[in-house]
Structures are given as C-alpha cells and as structure tokens.
Amino acid sequence: MKKLFIVTIFITVFAIGCNKDDDDFMNLKSTLKIENTIIGALEGKYLYINLSLSDELSKDLILKADFSTEGVIAYINDEDYKKELEYSTDGKTWQKETNTNQVKFKSRTSNLKIRIPTIDDDLPETKEEFKLTLTPIADTDLSLTNELSEIKVSVVDNEVNKNPDEKGMLMEFAIADGYTGYTVTAIQNQISSSLEKEVIDEKYKRPVEDALKAFKLLSPSVKVVKFTILADPSSGLGGYVYNTTGEKGVDEWLMGMNIGFAYVDVTTQEGGTIPFNDNGIYGNIFTHELGHIITLNFDKQITFMKEGDACNHYRNSEGCSKPNSYVNLFNTDFYVTPPTNEPTHVTGYAKTNLEEDIAESFAHYVTQETTIPVSTNASSGALQKLNFIKGKSELDDLKSKIKTIYKLGYSDPGQQDILAKQVDKNGKPISCLNHKAILKALEKE
Amino acid sequence: MGRKNQMMIYGLLLIMLTNSCTSVQSVLPFPVSVSKEACKGKCPVYKIIILKSGEVDFEGVKNTKHTGRSKVLLSKKEFQELKQVYKTIDLSKLKNSYDQRIYDLPQTVIKNSNNSVSFKRNQSVPIELIKFVELLDEILKKNNLL
Numbered sequence: 001m002k003k004l005f006i007v008t009i010f011i012t013v014f015a016i017g018c019n020k021d022d023d024d025f026m027n028l029k030s031t032l033k034i035e036n037t038i039i040g041a042l043e044g045k046y047l048y049i050n051l052s053l054s055d056e057l058s059k060d061l062i063l064k065a066d067f068s069t070e071g072v073i074a075y076i077n078d079e080d081y082k083k084e085l086e087y088s089t090d091g092k093t094w095q096k097e098t099n100t101n102q103v104k105f106k107s108r109t110s111n112l113k114i115r116i117p118t119i120d121d122d123l124p125e126t127k128e129e130f131k132l133t134l135t136p137i138a139d140t141d142l143s144l145t146n147e148l149s150e151i152k153v154s155v156v157d158n159e160v161n162k163n164p165d166e167k168g169m170l171m172e173f174a175i176a177d178g179y180t181g182y183t184v185t186a187i188q189n190q191i192s193s194s195l196e197k198e199v200i201d202e203k204y205k206r207p208v209e210d211a212l213k214a215f216k217l218l219s220p221s222v223k224v225v226k227f228t229i230l231a232d233p234s235s236g237l238g239g240y241v242y243n244t245t246g247e248k249g250v251d252e253w254l255m256g257m258n259i260g261f262a263y264v265d266v267t268t269q270e271g272g273t274i275p276f277n278d279n280g281i282y283g284n285i286f287t288h289e290l291g292h293i294i295t296l297n298f299d300k301q302i303t304f305m306k307e308g309d310a311c312n313h314y315r316n317s318e319g320c321s322k323p324n325s326y327v328n329l330f331n332t333d334f335y336v337t338p339p340t341n342e343p344t345h346v347t348g349y350a351k352t353n354l355e356e357d358i359a360e361s362f363a364h365y366v367t368q369e370t371t372i373p374v375s376t377n378a379s380s381g382a383l384q385k386l387n388f389i390k391g392k393s394e395l396d397d398l399k400s401k402i403k404t405i406y407k408l409g410y411s412d413p414g415q416q417d418i419l420a421k422q423v424d425k426n427g428k429p430i431s432c433l434n435h436k437a438i439l440k441a442l443e444k445e
Numbered sequence: 446m447g448r449k450n451q452m453m454i455y456g457l458l459l460i461m462l463t464n465s466c467t468s469v470q471s472v473l474p475f476p477v478s479v480s481k482e483a484c485k486g487k488c489p490v491y492k493i494i495i496l497k498s499g500e501v502d503f504e505g506v507k508n509t510k511h512t513g514r515s516k517v518l519l520s521k522k523e524f525q526e527l528k529q530v531y532k533t534i535d536l537s538k539l540k541n542s543y544d545q546r547i548y549d550l551p552q553t554v555i556k557n558s559n560n561s562v563s564f565k566r567n568q569s570v571p572i573e574l575i576k577f578v579e580l581l582d583e584i585l586k587k588n589n590l591l
Contacts, residue, residue, distance in 0.1 A: 235488070236484065236486050236487035236488035236489060236508055237484050237485075237486050237488055237549075237550065237551070238484065238485045238486025238487070238549065239485055239486070239549055240484075240485075240547055240548060240549045240550045241547075241548050241549065242546050242547040242548060243546060258486065261486065266487060285485060285486065288485055288549070289485070289548075289549065292548045292549075296548075317546045318546060348483070348507075349483050349484075349485060352482075352483060355548060356485075356548070356549075359548070
C-alpha cells in the first residue's frame, strides 16, 4: 500500500513535470515549406499536399487556401472538385476547420498533410487544372519565413483517353439508332487551347445536335454511327468522313468535323470568335462531308466487291458504282470527256479526284443563293456540274432541307465567282450578272 | 584485368559506338522530299526537299505563311533533331501507301531516291512517319514558312 502511494506520487510529479515542460516550450520562429508544387490525382481521388515547418511552433498556425483558374487553359470546372480542405498530422485522422478553406498547423508539430476531394463523374473530360495558393493568416506573434509557392494542381479524367499527352483534343460520340440521341464516348488527347476547353464544357452540343438533324436526311439504311469533333482551326482541316466497316460493304459511317471553323472566323488573320457557324463555312464543310456519304453509300450508289472482281462502271476504292449512281453518271458526263471551259471545277479542291469533285459540286450547289443558269456544252465545267446536281431530284430536294439546319457560306473566298466565270461558246467570259449576255450567248448556240 | 586494359577497352568501345552512330547518319538517304496535299478546309499545301547539308528547298503552294519557293538552312540543332527521327524511318520496309478510305484528310508523301510512302494520318500509319512530319511542321513554323 505504501509502495503504491509512493509510485502514485512519482507519476504525479512526473506528469506535472512534463506539463511544466510543455508550458515552457516557446518558439515563434520557423520556415514554412512545401514538398511539391505540382500535384495531381485521378478524378474521384484526393489531391494531397505535404507541408513542413523547419521548427515546431508553440502556437497554432492557420493557413488559408485560394483556388484560381485564371490564365489556366485546361481549367477545371467548379463542379469537378470541392473547395474543402482536410488536414492531418499522421495521414490517418483527418479533420476540417469550420471555415473549410482553412487548415491548422497545430503547435508542437512540424508536418501537415492536406487533402482536397475531387468528384468522380461519368463525364468524359480530360486532364484539367487549377492553381492553389496557401497563405498563412497574419499573426504578429510569429516570425515566419514563408517558402510556399503557387501549387499547380491537375485532375485527370478516369474515362478513356488513349493519348493524354498528345495535342489536339478530339471528342468522340456514339450516335443512337434513328439519330434519337448521342453519347460522349471519349475525349482523346490534351487540351491546348481555351476553345477546346469551351467545347468540352458546352460548345460541342450545338454541332452534334445539328449533325443528328442532318443525318436524318439520309436514306434509313445509311447510318452514321460515330461523330467526332476537333476544335483546332489552325490545323486547317475542315472535316473528314469514312465508312467504318472497311471492306464489309455495310453503311456505317464516321464523320469528323473541325468545329474550330464554326466558332472562329478563319477568314481573317486575327481569327476572332464568332457565333456558331455565323459565316456559313462550317455548314459548307458539313454539306461537303454529307455529299460523300450520299454519293458513296452501298444503299443506292456502290456495290461492294473484292479486288480483282470485274466492274463495268466507274470503280473507286469503295467498290463498283451502280449504273445509275451519281458517281457513275458524273464520271460519264465529266471524266470520260472532261469539260474544258474554265472554270472546270467549282473549287480548286474539287480537282483532287472525282469523289471530291462531286462532293464539292453538291456543297456548292446547296450553298448557292441564286438560281443556277441552265448550262450547255459551251458553259464552264463548274456550271455544268452544278446543273448535274440540280438535275438529280434527290440532291436538289436536299438543298432546302439542309438550309433549314445550316447557314451556308463558301469555304473559299471567291468561290461565288464561279457563275461569274461562265463563258460563251467562243470562250469569252460572261458575267453571271449579265443575264442578257448569257441569253444572247445561248441564243447563238 | 589491369585498370589500364579496362580503360583501353572502354575507350575502344566508345570509339566504335561513336563511329557506328556516325556511319548510320552518313547513310541516311538524302535528299528527301515531303509534300503535303490539300484537305477540305485550309490545310497547308507545300513541297519540301531536305538536302544532306541541312538546306531546305521549300515551296509553299497554299495556306502557308510563305507562298512560292524559298531556301532555308536549318540550324544544327534542328537538322540534328530531324535526322534523329528520319533515321528511324526505313522507307524500303514500309508499304507504299497507308491511305485508308478517309475522305478529306490531307495526304502526305515522303520520298527519297529509292522509295516513297504516302499516307493520311490515322492509327494504321507507323508512328515514326507521324513524328517526322510533326517535327518538320514545327521546324517550318519556327522558320516562318508555315
């Protein structure tokens, strides 16, 4: 009993002694450091920041966090992370301050772990960023050397991205049967311009919704199953299209569009922002791509065949054209004996090959505001080709329908001069506006 | 093995390695020409011939900063970088064409005295071709040609 009393006395004295030491501890000078100023996490996970003090302080140190996306091209949206900080000294027990953008570096500690939660959503995004600054709240008692600098924070999307470091964002959509809807299936590559970020956030919707309306104009058996968009006007690429089934002869197409042409004025050096398709160039490119599908599908235009199989009509890489297909008739009219009167093609790009020629002629016809003058053998090749399109009722009918969806303009300045370059049978140019001269020239024939 | 002998062997290995690198570079087939054709849009259309000396004969056709012919001497660094990528391409072992039926992508043609390859950028194209053209475009941009 006596022994127990003595032990108790000892423990009490020792405990008092310890407390006395704590009370005596006094240090108000230290240097605040950060382990890494570039941090990142996969969405849904925590972002971690490690801070340290060169010397333990005898007073709590409060730090305030400021989140910023100013000047960040691939900025992260507010809904993708919480502006809440949790902190811990051991990495196991985490706590929050009432003011959740603050953390406390408790006295008598030299390490502080901070974590920020990010949100796991199902939206395909890409690698996005924000800036974070931690600032000690002013305390006149403390003599603090602050070595913290701005932290670059990135949150990586956990949806599919095969090439997260490649430039040139590419958004991919799966199109529902009957064009009733669409799903974002992937965002490839990284964001390298503010336009690309705006596209991911919102600007992709209008081009996709318009595309669905336009695809409904196709024959029901001709399906566009995928739509992709890029937003890089500087690349110059307007669009592309191909049959995804390779050599199976099934009409499942992919169309890709550079919506940079819809949101940026590519006609000027400055390239300012414009309302969606305001100059009609994007609409013209879309119509050209649609023209490929209309003239190269297996429904009415092309018969699938293997290499070496006989074909008695125009043949291209898709297969053998059907006798009354647009490409076969176009070939007969303009490629067996090509027209010589200039301009022979509606655009320079139309000279690439027959497939581009007919797609350009279609887009150019649909874009025309004025009535196409009737052509003769003496007319320019371009005018004859426009009349070819006009003479095909299905193609002619599409003109008004496409115009209800897209504003249409010419993709090359000066293209509207095509009609102005009509020539008479002696090869003398006649202005399109000079209808009397055109009629006179036609009378002579 | 004595320390001197070891040093000699390392030295010889180093000389052999340096010589073999030099010989690979010296057999790089120059001149090499690259031409980029039109797309639906405003893609740069140009032809370029790269000579063994690092001199570049550029002809901007359309949508390039410089239209018409121009001669540029690449910096040592630029030419070295280009050669590093070029030596990964063996045109004789590639298909002549990697074109898929993709309408409106620009076609690129790379040619040397013996072989040529044409392609439209897509996943089936060997990565070294893509890298070579990307680097070339970057260099042409730096030289204010694109």
